[in-house]
Amino acid sequence: MYNVSVGNPATEFIGLDLGGTFLKAARVAPDGVVGRRLRQPVESDSVDGLLSQLAGAVRKLEEDGPAPAVGLGIPGIVEPVTGIARGVPNLPSLEGLPLAAELAARCGRPAFAANDANAGALAEAWLGAGQDVRNMLYVSLGTGVGGGLVLDGRLFLGHAGYAGEIGHIQVEPDGVRCGCGSWGCVETIAGAPGWVRRAEKAVAGRPSILAGQRLEPAVIVEAAHAGDAAALEVLDGAARALGAGIAATLNILNVERVVVGGGVSAAGAILLDRVVAETRQRTFPAVFAGCSFRPSALGADAGVIGAARGAMLAGG
Amino acid sequence: MYNVSVGNPATEFIGLDLGGTFLKAARVAPDGVVGRRLRQPVESDSVDGLLSQLAGAVRKLEEDGPAPAVGLGIPGIVEPVTGIARGVPNLPSLEGLPLAAELAARCGRPAFAANDANAGALAEAWLGAGQDVRNMLYVSLGTGVGGGLVLDGRLFLGHAGYAGEIGHIQVEPDGVRCGCGSWGCVETIAGAPGWVRRAEKAVAGRPSILAGQRLEPAVIVEAAHAGDAAALEVLDGAARALGAGIAATLNILNVERVVVGGGVSAAGAILLDRVVAETRQRTFPAVFAGCSFRPSALGADAGVIGAARGAMLAGG
Numbered sequence: 001m002y003n004v005s006v007g008n009p010a011t012e013f014i015g016l017d018l019g020g021t022f023l024k025a026a027r028v029a030p031d032g033v034v035g036r037r038l039r040q041p042v043e044s045d046s047v048d049g050l051l052s053q054l055a056g057a058v059r060k061l062e063e064d065g066p067a068p069a070v071g072l073g074i075p076g077i078v079e080p081v082t083g084i085a086r087g088v089p090n091l092p093s094l095e096g097l098p099l100a101a102e103l104a105a106r107c108g109r110p111a112f113a114a115n116d117a118n119a120g121a122l123a124e125a126w127l128g129a130g131q132d133v134r135n136m137l138y139v140s141l142g143t144g145v146g147g148g149l150v151l152d153g154r155l156f157l158g159h160a161g162y163a164g165e166i167g168h169i170q171v172e173p174d175g176v177r178c179g180c181g182s183w184g185c186v187e188t189i190a191g192a193p194g195w196v197r198r199a200e201k202a203v204a205g206r207p208s209i210l211a212g213q214r215l216e217p218a219v220i221v222e223a224a225h226a227g228d229a230a231a232l233e234v235l236d237g238a239a240r241a242l243g244a245g246i247a248a249t250l251n252i253l254n255v256e257r258v259v260v261g262g263g264v265s266a267a268g269a270i271l272l273d274r275v276v277a278e279t280r281q282r283t284f285p286a287v288f289a290g291c292s293f294r295p296s297a298l299g300a301d302a303g304v305i306g307a308a309r310g311a312m313l314a315g316g
Numbered sequence: 317m318y319n320v321s322v323g324n325p326a327t328e329f330i331g332l333d334l335g336g337t338f339l340k341a342a343r344v345a346p347d348g349v350v351g352r353r354l355r356q357p358v359e360s361d362s363v364d365g366l367l368s369q370l371a372g373a374v375r376k377l378e379e380d381g382p383a384p385a386v387g388l389g390i391p392g393i394v395e396p397v398t399g400i401a402r403g404v405p406n407l408p409s410l411e412g413l414p415l416a417a418e419l420a421a422r423c424g425r426p427a428f429a430a431n432d433a434n435a436g437a438l439a440e441a442w443l444g445a446g447q448d449v450r451n452m453l454y455v456s457l458g459t460g461v462g463g464g465l466v467l468d469g470r471l472f473l474g475h476a477g478y479a480g481e482i483g484h485i486q487v488e489p490d491g492v493r494c495g496c497g498s499w500g501c502v503e504t505i506a507g508a509p510g511w512v513r514r515a516e517k518a519v520a521g522r523p524s525i526l527a528g529q530r531l532e533p534a535v536i537v538e539a540a541h542a543g544d545a546a547a548l549e550v551l552d553g554a555a556r557a558l559g560a561g562i563a564a565t566l567n568i569l570n571v572e573r574v575v576v577g578g579g580v581s582a583a584g585a586i587l588l589d590r591v592v593a594e595t596r597q598r599t600f601p602a603v604f605a606g607c608s609f610r611p612s613a614l615g616a617d618a619g620v621i622g623a624a625r626g627a628m629l630a631g632g
Contacts (some may be wrong), residue, residue: 086602159451251478252463253479
């Protein structure tokens, strides 16, 4: 695990990890040591409210000393050249906003903004489960299925910042509609709502310890550990969808490391082992043999560390 | 189309494009102008026979003056660091051979070796249908379905040279076995044997102008132009498989250009338009909107030009 202690306040950068529900923030030293932290519920979904909260968190953390620059991860796309936010379903007011520029203006500091899974990839490649390789896929399992790519040692964003969207690879040609406009996407099966939808179906008409429980991935995983057939069916389906998406990525990119993070990855080996087995079946043998799978090493800190790392690399 | 004339013999590099059936070779000037060419049937499938033929072709082309270096494309994988050939089903004797080193030794010239689709990608990015973009997927349609990636302006090979293998993305979870060990791969449907297998099935039990004809992609495309329902079914299936594989690649990489080449791409708009439509349905709208599709600009020359380009870039 990542070593957490108080670093040198004079040179610490600030990383912000904005989710749909919580804002996490921390001071991060140039060697990656995490200093003071904050965690707050997201108070508003207006542009002004969000930017004020972000700037307030930065001010609070700067009580320990000024930061050279600020980095922000968001649950959406950030265009690489313009810094404009796109496709932020959980914080729709950010859509179209030149986020890095607005944040810089509010904080009086250079600011960097990125997709949260890209921030996670940056953090894992820097200090976590991908620090020993040049090419890495980071997969973030949560409400959605996100991803980030480090290729030849650098974060790869693609033409407009959408690179790494493994959640929207089609893996079920006869699958259900996805919010993205396509259907049968990895996320429709392996995203949290996919687990719930499939569990509701799996428990219908057979005995299951899931019956009457509040269905969510953690509960389903617990039932799977207990050998519940319906829960195992849901777990197997999620693993199959993830395996097919990861296999497609491996066949296209021949990366040597897959790092799996995000809240749902807390399921641990019962999920990851199945994902690896499903990936293996669909991947060129030499490509699979050259790839190793790791759980995230930075866990819930990956977002703030990666956001701060982005600010460091952007030359702040 | 590419401008073909005789360049400056003093500085021309040599590009070799080794297929399962033919060896093509040419002198290529540093500005990409193609000089003298050769085309020969592959005479032998032994290591010694193949290397002798390659060296003989180089000697023949060097009658016009010595080349600073030689580049070679092969229908298989070439490991980036070791230069070892892997997975060459049509020329199995090359398997495990340190190809660039052997070729250099036979020719007395620095030598570069690459997968043929990677060579094609290099050529199209340099002088062809991808010269105006930083990120490009090149898809080669032939007996197999190959691919090559140019990312941030450079050929991307992945950890062991397998990057770009779009033909082995799984697009039919209930599809037929593939030679790679997986099943339902793009290539099982959109590779030439896939067209033939599906045409045999499509003509059974209904009237078709394909009945009694020698089934091959060009014949099937011609029947599709005439409105033959069986032929259109095969064409639609190939387009659907290619569209699903390209969509997966676009969602993962957000490249801004797809270039389609290889012999089967001679089908033209009747195939390409369908591929684009199938890709659109499965791709993030913003990613699709930011991507343009082009037929190969260099056609059958892409292989020799890309091989020579690789030799130039390798510092020969």
